[in-house]
Amino acid sequence: MxxxxxxxxxxxxxxxxxxxxxxxxxxxxxxxxxxxxxxxxxxxxxxxxxxxxxxxxxxxxxxxxxxxxxxxxxxxxxxxxxxxxxxxxxxxxxxLTNSDLTRLEGFIRDARVRELVDPLAIDVLGPLVDGLDPPGRARAESVLDRWVRESDVWLRRAALLSALPALRAGSGDWARFVRQARAVLGGSSGELLSAAGSLAAGAAGAQSDTGAGFDAATEAVARVLAEMARRRPELQFSPSTS
CATH class of the missing domain: 1.25.10.90 (Leucine-rich Repeat Variant)
Structure with a gap:
């Protein structure tokens, strides 16, 4: 050691x-x-x-x-x-640089605990990507797009939550987050978006509710919606958003 x-x-x-x-x-x-x-x-x-x-x-x-x-x-x-x-x-x-995304991916796959995955996504992954130059960010975002399509639910969760720092700051790419969230929700988007929207409206409980039948990635959608409902209510999330 x-x-x-x-x-x-x-x-x-x-x-x-x-x-x-x-x-x-x-x-x-x-x-x-x-x-x-x-x-x-x-x-x-x-x-x-x-x-x-x-x-x-x-x-x-x-x-x-x-x-x-x-x-x-x-x-x-x-x-x-x-x-x-x-x-x-x-x-x-x-x-940290683009080359560290592989290490972070390994940590996230290994962690499978919200109290480790969430700070990795929000406090490390998000600021890392936001701090890259445009070509580096484009490469990093392609990695996150792959994570969203992965079978590993914790990678999907991390990719979604990594959008929070920029969105909290009043910037971020809301349309891109919505596309990723719709990819995670898949064919059940109508029902799940309605449920996620209900969680978002109930601000205090939305971030901690793990008993609504949501997997870890869908729960991440609800968490982002809950925060944006409070901070940036002008941002709309619906099946028709592009």
Missing amino acids: SDAGEFIDLSLQRESSWSRAETMRARLGGEPGGRALRFYGASVGAVRGAVRDAGRRYPGLAHDEVTSLGAELWAVPVFERRLAAVVLLQANVGL
Whole structure:
């Protein structure tokens, strides 16, 4: 293990709590990827603090060092280590390039837990793509279009949620999001769009409702709709939108 990786891991273990670990296991154990995870029981704040302290202790990490450290943290199936990898990439997203999409795809396929997939999509993937130059963004968007057509529901979810940062900021490509969402909803678009619209109207519950028979990708459509209903109600989502 690298010095930085060992520092983060030991910091997380020092912040461990048996009762918090049990609570996290009960909450995330029902997720497809949650059953394979172990838990230290460190809080999200402790995870962020460990990554921040590592940045101070080992300053000036370059692209390859950041991505290697992220892969090292992710390799062990401990939730807090994997969350630390996400936080590390989030803090260094300006260093990431198109070449890192393959690594992120592997993380997302492996994660299958909302509390890992969602920050990877919203806090890493979205800003990464938005920060690319036009040719780089075009290549990245072609990758996301492929993800939307993948059988892996978590890749579809990540591709959809990656649109949120730009849409929140008042920009983004709404028509492109709608095309992707319609591809995910497929032939059941009428019924599912109606259900998703109902979730969007119920702002507080839309982002956390996992009991409506939605898969993880359809749930992502509902989450984006819920946020846009509050932030940008002028954006309309219907089967006829193009």
